[in-house]
Amino acid sequence: MGDGPAFFDAWRRLDTLVAHSYEASLQFPGRKVLNVKILCTAKRVPDPEIKLRVAGDGSGYVKDGVKWVVNPFDEIAVEESLRLKEKHGGEVVVVSIGPADAAQQVRQCLAMGADRGVLVKHDSEVDSDAAARAFAKIVEEEKPDLVIMGKQAVDYDSAQAAAILAELLGYGQAAYASKVTVSDDGKSVRVVREVDGGLETVDVALPGIVTADLRLNEPRYASLPSIMKAKKKPLKETTFAELGVDATPKVKSLKVAEPPARKAGQLVPDVATLVKKLHEEAKVI
Amino acid sequence: MKNVLVVAELKNGLRKITLPAITFAKQAAQKLGGQVHALVAGEGDVSAAAEELKKYGVAVIWTASSPALKNYTAEGFAKATIKAAEAAQAGIVCASATAQGRDYLPRVAASLGAGMASDIIGLDDIGGKMAFKRPMFAGNLHQWVEITTDRKVVSVRPTDFDPPAAGAPSGEVRTLDVGIDPASLKTKWVEFAEVKSERPELADARIVVSGGRGTKGPEGYKETVEVLADALGAAVGATRAIVDAGWVPNDWQVGQTGKVVAPDLYIGLGLSGAIQHIAGMAGSKVIVAVNKDPDAPIFKISDYGLVADLFKAVPELLAEIKKLS
C-alpha cells in the first residue's frame, strides 16, 4: 500500500462514498480496526426550555401538548458513540424505554447516524431502577463492548440508571465524562471525569459504562438525507414482559407541586443605593 | 433495620459537606426510632476523620481502611458502603449529593435491592408514609416520593439541611473489615487534575459572585467577577455558557447540572437567569443581579436588581465597598 498524499486523497474521496469512515485506519494504514460495539440509551423528555404544569391529581406533570425531545445528555451520549464508531469501526445501537411515540426520538438518534434502535414500549413512568433492569437484559442479549448513557435524564433529574446498570452487570463505571478514549488494545476506555474540585482520569475495563456530561462533545444535527435514511433503519420493539423484567417502580411519586415562588424584589437606581441596601437592609456585606 | 447510615466524604480529612447529611440522618433516625451510624472509608489511618465526626452526635462510627479505597472509585465505595449497611443494620443509607455521593449510591441501592431518592431537600409525612421531597425538571417542580422497599437509599442536597452544631465528643468507633481486593475493581484511578484556588469553596461560601456571557470573555470575567469576589472574600461561579466556552473551569458551573449553592449573598453579573442556572442558586438568601437588559429573567428572582452595564457597575461597586471598611 502507498502512503503518499495521493493515496490519502483517493481514500478520503472514497471515504465520502462509504457509510463508515475508518479514520484510524486511514491515518495509520495497517493499524488494527477495533470494531467497538456501543449501546447507548436515549430517553424521551419534555423540552428543557418549556415550563411544565402540575397534573390535576398532583402525582405528576401534564403531558398533553408537551414538546418532547431526546434527553440532552443522551444526545451527547449518541454523538460520542458515533464518533467512537467513526474512529474505530463498529456498531451503535440505541435503546429507549417509553410509550409508542418515543419511537420518534429513537428515529432521531438513527438519523444522527446510529445503526439500529430498540424501543421497550411502556406507557407509565418507570423509575431508574426498572429502566436499568430492562437495559441489563438488553445488554445480555446485545453484548456491547461499551455502554454510553446520559449523566441524568432532565425530567426527574435522578442520575441513577447508569450506576445501577453497572452494579447489576458487575461493570466498572465512569460517570460525568468530558473525554473518552479507547485504549489501543480495545480492552479499556480512558475517561476524564468532571468532579468536585477538578478533573479525574480513570481507566474502565470493557465491557464497561460511561455517562456523558455536557462538555463531552457538541451533538451533530441530522441532515435531511440521513433523516430519510433513518426511516428504513431497523427499530425493534419489545416490552418489559417480553424481556421478563418487572416494571414495578421502587420509587413512587406521591405528590408534585410548584415550588414556592421567590418574593419579587426591587430594582435599585444606582450602585450607591445597592451597596447601602446590602449593608443596612439585607446586612450581607 | 431502624438505623440510618451516613457515609462521610473525605478530602484531607472530613469534608464539611458531609454534615448536612448527618442532619438528615438524625431526622430520619428519629422517624424510624433508630440510631445514626457513620462510615469513614479510605486508606491507611482514617481515625482523624472519625474523631472529627464524634462532635456531631453519631452513635456509631465505622472505620474502613483498605488499599482498594486509596483513590475513590464508585465500585470500591459501593462495596464498603454495602458492608457497612449490613454491619449497621441500616434501614436508610445516605450521603451528601456531591459528585461522589451521586456516583456510587445508586450502586449501593442496586446491590441492596433498595429504591433510591436523589438529591432530597426535605423529609415529610404524607398519609403516614415517609415522603422524600426533591426537585425535578431543574427545580421547575418539586416532587415527594415514597421508596417502597424496606431498605432505602438517599442522596441529600447539602444546601437544604443545616449542618449540626458541634458538641462534646460522643459515639463509639468500630472497625469494619471490608475485604475488597483492589484487583477486583474494574475501574482504575489514573490521576486527578485539581483546580487550585485560594478562594472559599463554591459549595459552602457565604458570598458567591457569578458571571455569565455578559462578562464578554475570560479577561472580562477576571476583571469583574474575580476582582469583585476577592474584594468580598467570596467564591466565584459561572453559567454553563461560559464554562462551555472554556472561559473558566467546569468546577465553577452553578446550576441544574453544576453545583447547587445557597450562600447568604449571590451576585450575578451579566447572566440571563436561565431556569437551569436558577436551579443552582434559587435557594440563596439574598440575590443581586446586574444586567443591562431590564427584561432579563434573573430580575424576577432577584432581591435587588441593577439595570446597568456591568463593566461600569463593578468599578463603582468596588469603590462603594471600600468605603464600608
Ligand SMILES: Cc1cc2nc3c(=O)[nH]c(=O)nc-3n(C[C@H](O)[C@H](O)[C@H](O)COP(=O)(O)OP(=O)(O)OC[C@H]3O[C@@H](n4cnc5c(N)ncnc54)[C@H](O)[C@@H]3O)c2cc1C
Ligand atoms: C440540559 C441543560 C442543562 C443546563 N445546565 C446548566 C447549568 O447547570 N448551569 C447554567 O448556568 N446553565 C445551564 N444550562 C444552560 C442554560 O440554559 C443557559 O443557556 C445558560 O445559563 C446561559 O448563560 P448566560 O446567562 O451566561 O448567557 P446568556 O443567556 O447569553 O445571558 C447573558 C446575559 O448578559 C447580559 N449582558 C450582556 N452584556 C452585558 C453587560 N455589558 N452588562 C450587563 N449585562 C450584560 C445580557 O443582557 C444577558 O442577559 C443548561 C442547559 C441545558 C439544555
Ligand SMILES: Nc1ncnc2c1ncn2[C@@H]1O[C@H](COP(=O)(O)O)[C@@H](O)[C@H]1O
Ligand atoms: N426510559 C428511559 N429510556 C432510555 N434511557 C433511559 C431511560 N431512563 C433512563 N435512561 C438512561 O439513563 C440515564 C440516566 O437516567 P436517570 O437515572 O433516570 O436520570 C439517562 O440519561 C438515559 O441515558
